[in-house]
Amino acid sequence: MNNNLICKTLFLFSMFTGTGLATQMPTDWVPMGFGTLTAQSDEVIIGRCTALESRWVDRRLVTVATISVDETLKGQKAPQISVVIPGGIDTGRKIPVAMIVDEAPRIVPDEAVLLFLRASSRIPGSYRVTGLSQGKFTIVRDTQGRKSISRVPVAAQAIETRAVAGGAEGASSGSTPLDRVRRIVTEGGNKP
Secondary structure (H helix, E strand, O other): OOHHHHHHHHHHHHHHHOOOOOOOOOOOOOOOOHHHHHHOOOEEEEEEEEEEEEEEEOOEEEEEEEEEEEEEEEOOOOOEEEEEEEOEEEOOOOOOEEEOOOOOOOOOOOOEEEEEEEEOOOOOOOEEEOOHHHHEEEEEEOOOOOEEEEOOOHHHHHHHHHHHHOOOOOOOOOOEEHHHHHHHHHOOOOOO
């Protein structure tokens, strides 16, 4: 094999595996509680995803989620916001390209969400999720019908619900009552 072919192979490998040979940087994952998320966020909203669109911004593939805002817990009230999420899929090319960022939040169409957000410089007027996936919660109903938040993705909820109903040990949604989070955020994030 010649050096040119080796370089092309390594480049393609890094693109498709996400290793980013030249740009990979170590990441320290610091858990963030509701108080920290609130303090570091410009906006905290409750809403529903109405659209997802992948696009290129500064040679990076991102997904822009359009969120219809039902309630603003912190920040400026707006009927709709755009949230920029790292990664996406571009099927409009001769060879489709996908980029996945492990720590990025996952949002699906029609998902009810609680989002802790910071202003984004990538697209004017848009936001990014504070703490990557740590600042995104799915709104679910508990067994009594009350709204709770959960980190369990929407697609996994049905599987987990069946597992809990079937008596699987250790299966837990880790949900928190939405009213508790509302109080923490509106009181300035001073509670754990």
